[in-house]
Amino acid sequence: MSLAAAVGLFVLWVLFSGKLDAFHLGIGALSVAFLYWQESRLPAIRGEGERRLRIVTTVVYVFWLLWQMLLAAWYVAKKILGPKEGLQPRMFRFRCEMPSQVNSVLFANSITLTPGTLTVDVEGDEMVVHALTADTEKDVFEGDMAQRVARLSEASASVSVEKLPLETKKEGRV
Amino acid sequence: MSVSDIIGSVLVFVGLLGMLIGSIGLVRLPDFFARTHAASKVDTVGVIVAVVGIAIISGLTLDALKVLLIGFFLLLTNPVAAHALGRAAWKSGLKPWRSDAQEAKSEEAGK
Numbered sequence: 001m002s003l004a005a006a007v008g009l010f011v012l013w014v015l016f017s018g019k020l021d022a023f024h025l026g027i028g029a030l031s032v033a034f035l036y037w038q039e040s041r042l043p044a045i046r047g048e049g050e051r052r053l054r055i056v057t058t059v060v061y062v063f064w065l066l067w068q069m070l071l072a073a074w075y076v077a078k079k080i081l082g083p084k085e086g087l088q089p090r091m092f093r094f095r096c097e098m099p100s101q102v103n104s105v106l107f108a109n110s111i112t113l114t115p116g117t118l119t120v121d122v123e124g125d126e127m128v129v130h131a132l133t134a135d136t137e138k139d140v141f142e143g144d145m146a147q148r149v150a151r152l153s154e155a156s157a158s159v160s161v162e163k164l165p166l167e168t169k170k171e172g173r174v
Numbered sequence: 175m176s177v178s179d180i181i182g183s184v185l186v187f188v189g190l191l192g193m194l195i196g197s198i199g200l201v202r203l204p205d206f207f208a209r210t211h212a213a214s215k216v217d218t219v220g221v222i223v224a225v226v227g228i229a230i231i232s233g234l235t236l237d238a239l240k241v242l243l244i245g246f247f248l249l250l251t252n253p254v255a256a257h258a259l260g261r262a263a264w265k266s267g268l269k270p271w272r273s274d275a276q277e278a279k280s281e282e283a284g285k
Contacts, residue, residue: 016240066222073192073219080199080212089208089270112253115215118207119253120260130207130260130270 006036053102053152061148068114068145072136076115079132090137091120093128093164096146099154107149111140126164182231189224193217205271206263214256221248 013028014020079086098104108119111129116136121128131137139145143161150159199212225245229238 015236018236069219070223073216076199076211076216077192077195080195080202080216084204087204087208089205089272091207091264091270108257109253112256113215113218113249115211115219118211118215118260119257120207120264128264130211130264132208132211 006032009035058152061152064148065110065113072115075135076132079116086133088133089130090134091128091130092137093126094141095125095162095164096127096159097125098146098150098159103149103153106152107146110145110149114139114145178230178233182227182229185227185230186224187227189220189222189227192220192223194220196220206268207260207270210256210259210263214252214259218248218252221245 010028010032013031014025017024017028096104096107098107104122104125108122108127111117111127112119114136116132117140118130119127120130129137129140131140141161141163143159146159146161193216196212196216199216200209203209203212222245225241225248229241232238232241
């Protein structure tokens with residue numbers, strides 16, 4: 001954590017507590033110091049291929065994702081209340097090469113946030129996802145979301161979602 | 175009642191409805207993975223809608239900002255929790271439930 005981040009945290013604290021006496025400011029300073037110390041003990045996450053996200057695109061993406069979440073929540077709510085025959089849960093594995101690790105994490109989280117799909121495992125470029133129905137599985141393979149996530153860091157990025165056989169050497173099916 | 179009160183109340187109601195449906199799903203859905211969907215995601219959307227409703231009721235205040243931040247942090251932490259649950263189940267070899275129709279199909283293919 002840089003010093004700027006620490007100052008930012010302290011400003012947030014003052015903003016939220018709204019009290020400017022020594023006691024509250026003191027607790028705030030202690031909290032920030034504690035976080036600063038804890039953060040310095042964490043291993044660095046900066047791997048190779050890290051890229052900065054494009055801010056405007058990312059903000060647009062967050063709102064797009066919120067909208068997708070609403071649509072998908074409506075869909076899953078209908079499935080929950082509907083007959084059991086409407087469910088065809090399935091597990092599948094795919095490969096999607098993202099420009100950087102940050103994109104991969106965002107993609108996995110976006111899949112999990114959209115109701116109806118749940119990222120179960122991530123290994124490098126490969127992800128294992130559980131989907132409630134055939135439609136929610138299809139949405140992942142359409143690649144629209146993958147494309148948007150890739151473009152968060154590279155305007156010209158183009159990625160494909162490639163289906164793989166579920167079973168591999170070790171996990172699952174013991 | 176002002177317009178923002180009404181809009182906010184409707185949003186809170188819709189959010190609560192979403193949480194209720196999520197809870198129903200927790201009981202109704204067939205297996206662990208499907209229940210994780212209901213428990214962690216329909217709920218997340220419900221909470222966020224409710225939180226936006228509360229923010230609209232309180233207007234442009236510090237409280238609204240705090241409440242919206244709660245929603246934002248849910249958005250960050252909830253998929254991580256759901257993923258941790260799902261991953262633990264998957265790594266321990268739990269097979270997802272399949273509908274009768276799916277079972278019949280794969281049996282046919284196996285023959």
